[in-house]
Amino acid sequence: MIDVKLFEKILSDLIKSESGIRKVILVDRTGLTIAHASKFSYYPVDIDGIGAIASAVFVASEEQGKNLDIGELMLVTSEFEQGKIFAASCGKGVLCVITDSDVNIGMVRLLMKRAATELEKVLDEFLSEQTTLPATEEKTREKLKSALDKLEEF
Amino acid sequence: MISQKWIKDTIERLSSHKGVKGVVITSAEGIPLSSTLSSDETEKIAAFVTSIVDKAKKIINELGTGKLNFLTVDASKKELLIAPEKDYILVVLR
Amino acid sequence: MKKDKDGRVHFKIIFWGPSLSGKTTSLRWIYSNVSGLSKGGFTSIEDPTGRTLYFDYTPLSASGDVIFDVYTVAGQKRHKHQRKIILQGVDGIIFVADSDPSQLDANEESMEELKELLKDRLGTEVPLVIMINKRDLPNAADKEEILEKLNIATMDVPIYETIATKGIGIKRAFQAIAREVLLRKLYNLKTMT
Numbered sequence: 001m002i003d004v005k006l007f008e009k010i011l012s013d014l015i016k017s018e019s020g021i022r023k024v025i026l027v028d029r030t031g032l033t034i035a036h037a038s039k040f041s042y043y044p045v046d047i048d049g050i051g052a053i054a055s056a057v058f059v060a061s062e063e064q065g066k067n068l069d070i071g072e073l074m075l076v077t078s079e080f081e082q083g084k085i086f087a088a089s090c091g092k093g094v095l096c097v098i099t100d101s102d103v104n105i106g107m108v109r110l111l112m113k114r115a116a117t118e119l120e121k122v123l124d125e126f127l128s129e130q131t132t133l134p135a136t137e138e139k140t141r142e143k144l145k146s147a148l149d150k151l152e153e154f
Numbered sequence: 155m156i157s158q159k160w161i162k163d164t165i166e167r168l169s170s171h172k173g174v175k176g177v178v179i180t181s182a183e184g185i186p187l188s189s190t191l192s193s194d195e196t197e198k199i200a201a202f203v204t205s206i207v208d209k210a211k212k213i214i215n216e217l218g219t220g221k222l223n224f225l226t227v228d229a230s231k232k233e234l235l236i237a238p239e240k241d242y243i244l245v246v247l248r
Numbered sequence: 249m250k251k252d253k254d255g256r257v258h259f260k261i262i263f264w265g266p267s268l269s270g271k272t273t274s275l276r277w278i279y280s281n282v283s284g285l286s287k288g289g290f291t292s293i294e295d296p297t298g299r300t301l302y303f304d305y306t307p308l309s310a311s312g313d314v315i316f317d318v319y320t321v322a323g324q325k326r327h328k329h330q331r332k333i334i335l336q337g338v339d340g341i342i343f344v345a346d347s348d349p350s351q352l353d354a355n356e357e358s359m360e361e362l363k364e365l366l367k368d369r370l371g372t373e374v375p376l377v378i379m380i381n382k383r384d385l386p387n388a389a390d391k392e393e394i395l396e397k398l399n400i401a402t403m404d405v406p407i408y409e410t411i412a413t414k415g416i417g418i419k420r421a422f423q424a425i426a427r428e429v430l431l432r433k434l435y436n437l438k439t440m441t
């Protein structure tokens with residue numbers, strides 16, 4: 001079983017290594033938020049919603065690249081008045097970094113590239129375990145059964 | 155202002171000096187503009203030099219010692235000469 | 249089905265159907281009116297007229313450790329690429345058909361596209377539930393006529409007549425797809441309908 005703390009460690013190392021980074025999110029290509037880390041959580045944000053958009057935007061850009069036949073997508077940068085969003089491919093996932101507007105872009109790219117290589121490996125393992133886990137696993141079955149019972153109640 | 159021509163001339167001029175091992179010009183945001191080195195090395199230098207320039211500027215600001223003109227990083231194998239300008243940073247490896 | 253790093257199980261459910269058939273209205277109704285479901289935020293990417301441009305998304309959960317990530321797609325024809333992207337990783341589909349007689353062909357086209365994208369996984373690996381929406385329209389088309397156009401007679405799918413604006417039938421349709429999806433995973437079976 002893969003240690004999910006590894007995700008957290010890679011993400012929090014990334015966030016700590018550059019002062020301008022506010023938030024890091026790891027999503028898969030179907031919109032699911034797998035892990036995230038934040039520097040300031042003063043105000044609540046809807047991480048799952050942000051992750052869903054991050055994934056959809058990245059995959060849409062990828063699709064656009066295919067339509068235009070300009071190769072693989074490396075990095076999406078979105079610049080806002082008060083911040084920047086970077087998204088990079090990491091194997092089956094997308095790594096998304098939210099920063100201040102005056103951040104050292106070169107550093108963010110470099111750090112993302114490094115983290116992405118690390119994450120790619122961990123993620124591959126994490127996702128390949130999923131295919132072997134389905135309903136045969138007792139704990140999962142219990143969860144699904146209780147969800148089924150709850151369904152009738154709402 | 156930085157133009158393609160200016161960048162090209164500067165790189166040529168500096169790298170023709172004796173003992174110069176490489177020249178990198180990066181934007182103030184750490185994005186490499188031009189370089190005589192491999193792209194991996196260039197990216198690394200651009201990122202870290204920008205970071206050290208940002209820190210040095212903060213220090214100078216705190217100490218009230220005016221404007222940052224020049225930085226030298228002297229290491230056992232190489233020396234980095236760093237000239238931070240308004241829109242770009244010029245780095246010479248020696 | 250997927251697990252996140254906290255061990256919660258996720259299922260992706262998608263409201264599919266032609267533009268203006270009532271997908272967003274349905275999901276919003278569930279989001280604001282169904283009690284007993286814990287909810288996250290509601291994310292929408294829509295154009296200035298309120299039509300979906302990319303998707304709506306909200307995570308819904310009845311039991312905490314099983315989460316239904318519910319999406320609606322953009323029904324307008326030109327958003328085909330976006331629909332294809334949202335369809336990635338789908339676990340169950342609620343098809344929202346429009347009862348307006350002028351939309352019979354639009355219903356058909358939308359279903360054809362879905363069949364083309366999911367191939368024989370539709371109705372088997374990916375369960376399907378049909379909502380025949382806007383039953384309140386005075387000139388609503390015949391239920392049989394609508395179903396015939398959808399050409400799903402060979403599939404054994406639950407069908408609900410609904411009015412999304414009033415929330416009629418919506419909860420039951422959602423429960424049906426959630427049940428199908430869970431049972432499929434648990435017993436690898438289809439429910440009796």
Ligand SMILES: Nc1nc2c(ncn2[C@@H]2O[C@H](COP(=O)(O)OP(=O)(O)OP(=O)(O)O)[C@@H](O)[C@H]2O)c(=O)[nH]1
Nearest residue numbers: 267268269270271272273299300323382411412413
């Ligand atoms: N009369 C009636 N109108 C409905 C019903 N459901 C939805 N509508 C109306 O139909 C219009 C379109 O509804 P939406 O939910 O935005 O449609 P959609 O399927 O999300 O459309 P796209 O985002 O373009 O794919 C709105 O004006 C709704 O109020 C219904 O059951 N009866």
Ligand SMILES: [Mg+2]
Nearest residue numbers: 271272299300
């Ligand atoms: Mg909509």
